[in-house]
Amino acid sequence: MIGEWLTHLTTPCGQPFRRMGYLRELIAIRERHRRCRTAWRIHLAASRALIPEAIESCSGRERVVVLGSGLLLDIPLAELAGRFDTVVLIDICHLRTTRRKAARFANVELEEADVSGIAEALGSRRLDDHAPLPEPEPDAGPLSGADLVISANLLSQLPLVPLDHLEVIAPELSKAERDRFARSVIDHHLALLQAQSATVCLITETMRSISDGENLIEKIDPLFGATLFYEGREWWWDMAPRPEVNRNLDVLCGWLPRCKDFLTTWRPNRVRSCVRPVDAVFLNRWP
Numbered sequence: 001m002i003g004e005w006l007t008h009l010t011t012p013c014g015q016p017f018r019r020m021g022y023l024r025e026l027i028a029i030r031e032r033h034r035r036c037r038t039a040w041r042i043h044l045a046a047s048r049a050l051i052p053e054a055i056e057s058c059s060g061r062e063r064v065v066v067l068g069s070g071l072l073l074d075i076p077l078a079e080l081a082g083r084f085d086t087v088v089l090i091d092i093c094h095l096r097t098t099r100r101k102a103a104r105f106a107n108v109e110l111e112e113a114d115v116s117g118i119a120e121a122l123g124s125r126r127l128d129d130h131a132p133l134p135e136p137e138p139d140a141g142p143l144s145g146a147d148l149v150i151s152a153n154l155l156s157q158l159p160l161v162p163l164d165h166l167e168v169i170a171p172e173l174s175k176a177e178r179d180r181f182a183r184s185v186i187d188h189h190l191a192l193l194q195a196q197s198a199t200v201c202l203i204t205e206t207m208r209s210i211s212d213g214e215n216l217i218e219k220i221d222p223l224f225g226a227t228l229f230y231e232g233r234e235w236w237w238d239m240a241p242r243p244e245v246n247r248n249l250d251v252l253c254g255w256l257p258r259c260k261d262f263l264t265t266w267r268p269n270r271v272r273s274c275v276r277p278v279d280a281v282f283l284n285r286w287p
Contacts, residue, residue, distance in 0.1 A: 011023055011027075011093060011094075011095055011096065012093060012094075012112075013092070013093035014092070014093075014112070014120075015123075016119065016120050016122075016123025016124055017092045017093065017114070017119055017120075017123060019123055020119060020122065020123045020161055020162070020164075020165045021161050021164060021165065022092045022093065022119065022161055023092075023093055025160075025161055026070065026071070026091075026093065026095060027095070029070065029071065030071055030095065030097075033071065033073060040073075042235065043074075043235065044073050044074050046233075046235045047074035047152055047153060047203050048074055048075065048076045050201060050203060050233070051075070051076055051079070051080070051150060051152070051201055052076065052079060054148055054150070054199055054200075054201035055079070055080075055083055055148065057199050058147045058148050058198075058199045059147070059199075060147035061083055061084050061085065061147060062084065062085045062086065062145070062147055063084060063085065063086045063087075063088065063145050063146045063147055063148075064080050064084045064086070064087050064088070064146060064147060064148040064149075064150065065088045065090060065142060065143050065146045065148070065149050065150070065198075066080075066087070066088065066089050066090065066150045066152070067090050067115050067149065067150065067151045067154060068090070068091055068115050068151065068152070068153075068154035068157070068158075069089035069090060069091045069094075069098065070091060070098075070153075070154075071095065071097065071098060072089070072098055072101055074152045074153055074203070075089075075150070075152060077101055077102070077105070077108065078105070080108075081105035081107055081108055084107070084147070084148070085107060086107050086109065087105070087107060087108045087109065088109050088111055088142060088146075089102060089108065089109070089110050089111065090111045090112075090113050090115060090142055091112065091113075091115070092112060092113070092114055092115070092119065093112060094110050094112065098110075111142055113139065113142060114138075114139075115138065115154065115158065115189070116136060116138065116158045116159075116162065116185050116188075116189065117136040117137040117138030117139065117185075117188060117192075118134060118135075118136040118137075118162055118185055119161070119162065121134035121137075122134060122162050122165060122166070123165070125169055125170075126169070127168075127169045129169070129170070133166075133170075133177075133181050135184070135188075136184055136185050136188040136189075137188075138188055138189060138192045140192060140195065140196075143192075143196060143198070146196070146198040147198055147199065148198055148199050148200075148201065149193065149196050149198045149199070149200050149201070150200075150201045151189070151193060151200070151201070151202050151203070151204070152201070152202075152203040153203055153204070153205070154189075154204070155186060155189055155190070155202070155204040155205070155223065156186075156204060156205040156206070156208075156222035156223055158185050158186060158189055159181070159182035159183075159185040159186060159224070162181070162182075162185065163178055163181070163182055166178055166181070179224050182224045183223075183224040183225055183226060186223055186224060186226045187226060190226065190228075202228075204223075204228070205222050205223075206221075206222065206223055206228065207219065207220070207221065207222070208220040208221075208222050
């Protein structure tokens, strides 16, 4: 706990983002990875393995942009640095461990920016402010000139901190209103990717399940109804084995090719105790 507190105290992070909990969430992911390192190994390795395939589909090697670079657990940084002139890692803030990894390569740049396009406006919103919720405005500027854009394990995470913040500052919002807001954040990120002429590598969760090891307790759509029209690879990820979230439950996540098809494409016979189903989508090029 002392280490987490010191990290929170000493990591540079803009006040609106710090207030909303982005830095706290990043530190929490680091700690969860430490506890669940073995369970996460297959998923992280599979994510890293997709990115070299995306590199091979690129016609240029000048610039690669990683959106939501986080802790770089799922990013083969050395390979990107060795194959592109410039590597840009974008996130709201960067922990010291990420800065150290980036400093090993002269052509790796760190950029602090709000990938969702909503955090700054929402972070400055006052309690009981009844104005309409701001519209996400992700900035395409940092993507300019990119040969490859990577969005890895980010899409379903984008609405989570804003939703938690809304529960505090706008408790009067209905679940339907919060869900529409979350869907808007996801749709704007997909639109940002779709607008790129660069090769896009998208790795994303599209289903989340909760299991007691024998029975499916609940299925959750982490994309709030957004649909991906691309077939992709899938694998299983034990993201939160018991007792990480609950001593009796495993949180199971699915990365499936089409969110709208979960009820027909989900294969419960492939779900094992302490294993969450995961699938990734790799886009050679977004038309």
